[in-house]
Amino acid sequence: NAGVTQTPKFRVLKTGQSMTLLCAQDMNHEYMYWYRQDPGMGLRLIHYSVGEGTTAKGEVPDGYNVSRLKKQNFLLGLESAAPSQTSVYFCASSPRGAGNQPQHFGDGTRLSIL
């Protein structure tokens, strides 16, 4: 009963390093999302995907890239990490984008940039 799985759970990076966060879902959902959560600001959408091979920008896309090569996976990349990207990152998925098909979230990746 995995649902949405995020790896890694924790990571510390130095400024300028790159890394990729992996999100995997086993529910055959079409739509997937990447959010970041900062204290006092709720969750903000970084990028999202409405199907395999498609991606789109969300509210705060700068400094991030994504890829959806396989339906079950959604990757979030940081090409050159900056301290401002220190945050908790959440992935979510939903069957479709309609309101009656709410998003299911993973448990997050805690990322610190020094």
Added chain:
Amino acid sequence: GQQLNQSPQSMFIQEGEDVSMNCTSSSIFNTWLWYKQDPGEGPVLLIALYKAGELTSNGRLTAQFGITRKDSFLNISASIPSDVGIYFCAGQLGSNTGKLIFGQGTTLQVKP
């Protein structure tokens, strides 16, 4: 961009008390959702509201979709220690992208 204003920011209550929190927006939403986040975990959906004026319950939780479609509230009755966490409202606009706008969250602490 769109914003949701969620209040209160935090609450510290006694076990057994009722709790009320709300969200308001300058934008009209087609769907309102309420999520709860436990420490170290992702948000979990509590209640989804799809029609203006709709009142929905889930156990001790009750939520309403405002008539103007610009606000929603969540009530928790007879709070218990496991209600502790952060509660988020989220609104979905009319598109089919599923994009959500989240409130800033209400942190609830319950004293046994």
